[in-house]
Amino acid sequence: MSNFRWNYRCILFLLSLLDILTILVCYPAKSQAELPKYNASTAEVEVKKPPEAVVNQTVETSIAPLSSEKATNNITGAVTPVSQLLEIAPRTRKKATNNVAGQVTSVSQLSDIKPTDWAFQALQSLIERYGVIAGYTDSTFKGNRALTRYEFAAGLNAALDRLNELIATSTTDLVKREDLDTIKKLQEQFSPELAQFRRRLDTLETRTAKLEATQFTTTTKLIGRGQIVIGSVLEGNNVLTKKPAAHNITLQGSTSLRLNTSFNGKDSLGITLGGGNIESLGQTRAGLLGTFEGRTADNSSITFARNQILLSGVRYRFLPYPNTQVNIYALSDGASEIGLSGPINPYFESSSATGANGISRFSRRSLVYNYGDSGPGIAILQGLGKQVQFGIAYSAPNGNNPIPNNGLFTGRYLALAQLIYYSSNRNFRVAATYVNTYSPANTRGLSGTNFGPAVGSNLVNSTVAGAGTVANLYGLQAFYQINPKLAINGWVSYGAHRYLGHGDGEAMDWAVGLAFPDLFSEGALGGFLVGMEPKIISLTKGVNLGAGAGQADKDTSLHVEAFYQYKIGDNIEVTPGLIWITAPDSDVSNPDSLFAWVRTVFRF
Template sequence: MSNFRWNYRSILFLLSLLDILAILVFYPIKSQAELPKSDVSTVEVKKPPEAVVNQTVETSIPPLTSKKARNPERVTPVSQLLEVAPVTNKKTTNNSAEQVTSVSQLSDVKPTDWAFQALQSLVERYGVIAGYTDETFKGNRSLTRYEFAAGLNAALDRLNELIATSTTDLVKREDLDTIKKLQEQFSPELAQLRGRLDSLEMRTAKLESTQFTTTTKLVGRTQIVFSSLLAGNNVVTKTPAPRNITLQGSTSLRLNTSFNGKDSLGITLSGGNIGSLGQTRTGLLGTYEGRTADNSSITFAPNTITLGGVRYRFLATPNTQVNIYALSDGASEIGLSGPINPYFESSSATGANGISRFSRRSLVYNYGDSGPGIAILQGLGKQLQFGIAYSAPNGNNPTPNNGLFTGRYLALAQLIYYSSNKNLRLAATYVNTYSPPNTIGFSGTNFGPAVGSNLVNSTVAGVGTVANLYGLQAFYQVNSRLAINGWVSYGVHRYLGRGDANAMDWAVGLAFPDLFSEGALGGVLVGMEPKLTRLSPNVDLGAGAGQADKDTSLHVEAFYQYKIGDNIEVTPGLIWITAPDSNSSNPDSLFAWVRTVFRF
């Protein structure tokens, strides 16, 4: 109650002293706190720090995207950490008020205003007028009866204070008579307001007593997938692959906790039975090409609840974010791929928009696999961000050729440029990675991007492998209904003591926000999944000594995401692979995928 009344004290004390009621109704006075709306649900309640989710560079495009929230559970980072904001010369609007000593300090109040003398009297005689920090009064703002009633009650308290401090000479008899009359007229509203506030306090106390926690938010995501292979052979057996329609699903629960409002501890539990149509050499098509983005982990049995992510993020300085994770990958934690390709890849909490893994990320981001590590993001002014990450996919394994620093690792560095209005983004990425002999990660590979041809994911048995990867990515928002993104990546593989190889991929994507319906999203992408373009003559990866991929396989993908309310969306899509496994002798493959997502 005290917090609510204090919001009105200096404001409507002024109003109640006016000799003319019309002045009070049409020229309300601003207090030192923002005047609430008539709905008492806006009563100020002190809340604990909110959990911070995805506390990375803010990459939304407010002027260009749909009005509807595409990711409703996403929480804006506290302090807008490392926000790359548009450059502007406009003053920041601030609703807090400042005391004025003369009505001339209020720039929007002129001597010709009909209420000027009344306002001048309140300023100079009572000293209770407050204005906005931009030196305006905003006198045309409307006032509700509930607000006036509460302000009148606060004005009485102020009058009692003046009388008690022997300052009654400041209050004229006619002012007191006016206030008494107004108090009688508004007594029903005052009584009703007190009742509503008492009820609100009781409801608030009940919620606080039954809540799960004051600092943790639970975010849930469930998806159901209809899928089928419409055409294509297994590239290993050279026989037609089964064309069975499947119905599968998965669920993830994410707990986000903040301890001081500027940090975040995230824990993700997930499980499901979605199998990718393109996954491994032992899968349906015998190739990594066309690997879908929604599939469950292949290292755990279907419908097994697993710990999918453990991460802690905090601000080392106002412009420096540090992410420490026990289970994740550097590309996701540093927020590198999402900002460059926002319409095809969403946050880890909301899942991908694109159907395939390839449509989300270029080659340079896909060698990491999940594991422990650290990532650091550094803001360099308003339009640049530099990030580095170190991940060890087998860093939790104490056996030989594993561990945090003696096993498989990925070191990543990236510089991102944002235009002042965020409609253009450019990124340059470098990755150095190493895999000891005969080690297997969560993706089922020892080394490689886990998408693309079989050869680009192959290594020499008993030999460690090093790669240096280079990538350029770009995104341009043409207008509110069209965006273009693309990338090109180049990799140099070295099979230690044996020889070298080169890998490459590229893609161009078009996104159509609000296509046919507000909040909907259409997407089309064409590219070449990672392939081996060259191999040393003395190295055999399964196709013969010195044999790299001989043909070019194209990946064509299209999807349409339709929103049913804010928390349900249906996304049908197709993936067409030409010359699967970069071999033109293999017939094209075609996948159908219909994903329904429920968020809670």
């Protein structure tokens, strides 16, 4: 460099080059950590997608809607090439992409650059004299971002390419020709370093392309959920022993880990691991109250050991057509895959992301959904325009068991069909549901019954020993968001049972619920529900379910429930609630029962 001819013009021009390098070091276009991300994952069937029933525990799902559009979940992003972030004018000018704007012509077009900034004059020179700086679509330069070595190399190369253009065109209005010759010699002297940077960039692009071509998936999301519950019976008897139930306070918990994976942005593979030790107050007849009535929704499966982590859900969903969704599940149920895809009852059973859940199983689901049980099956949802959805599902609770009277098609099954209508603004919806179900004699599912809704009276969950049971179930459910602070929902269900070789029976339930979003606090939720849990309203004389031949439930039991969900930040919520059952087991001779439940949920 000692042979170079130095004069004041050379020094000024070299300072300009140093200005370029200074701007690239201190005001880079954008670091790779901040680059725009491409995300392809799954979205919700609806904004408030309900949880999939996994061993009777609520677990968040992230399922694509009936649309072929890709959603985002900010899991993995493809790095935007640096060449898209620097606009090189005019010979190598490219169309701006992502969030990079076109070449700005004046520094005043960048809203975050002020005349008092120490680099203002350098930026002004680079933009207005040389045209080597591009802004972003929001008219900012974002000069406070960190700079990577690769961005430095690309920026240096962009500046030198621009200088090469000036040399090639013999531009004299910006600098003297002899100064350009000096810079050209400087570029030649540093060409090995620039070549090394180019090789490293090429190697990086090659490795990135290889990883993208061979990686398993770019969109796996881990969703964790843990909960702690405190519960106690406050009043009431065991309906079988007629003795007062123990009033002991319990502290229990459960957890679930869910992996949601998308392979092409239009599908979702959900794998759930879970376990816990929560004992529902009304989960079985052998429980504290001797009845299924008032059964709490937070409970562990009675067929799995407590405090063990088990595979509790496997489901794959994909969109063969833009308005068609197919769900194949090895462990789930048709009610979750179809019946709750709306959901019809969003404030009492919704996704764990919103955390809107009632205390009891009854408050979440009507009779038509409760005869299902976790097992393998398939469900198909078809959009009929923007406001109507039709779905069908087939589930076999014991479909994984090859012994007689079990299996996918020779054992217990549930076939469901549902038609849902949504108003254009989604504040009203109504669904008509039909279910056909069959259970061979002497079989049992995860809920502990071989037939029946696993809520309600003991008779509605009973069968005739040694006989198979068939049922046709009909349900009508509706929801209306009156205003942002008030919503109402309700349902009525009817079930026609046939106890093969013995006779028939009829079952029924109904409920009306009120929800109060943002009650007392933003993000909070108040809920109140009253209804009649499923019960047998009539039996033919040839059927004896344990109360005598032809003897149905003789009285009406009412379920009254209230809860208040309070959010502590975005990931913790506490939900205290009370459940009051009048005439338990549909028998007025049984004193009312009352129990309290406090659920705390942690999401991560």
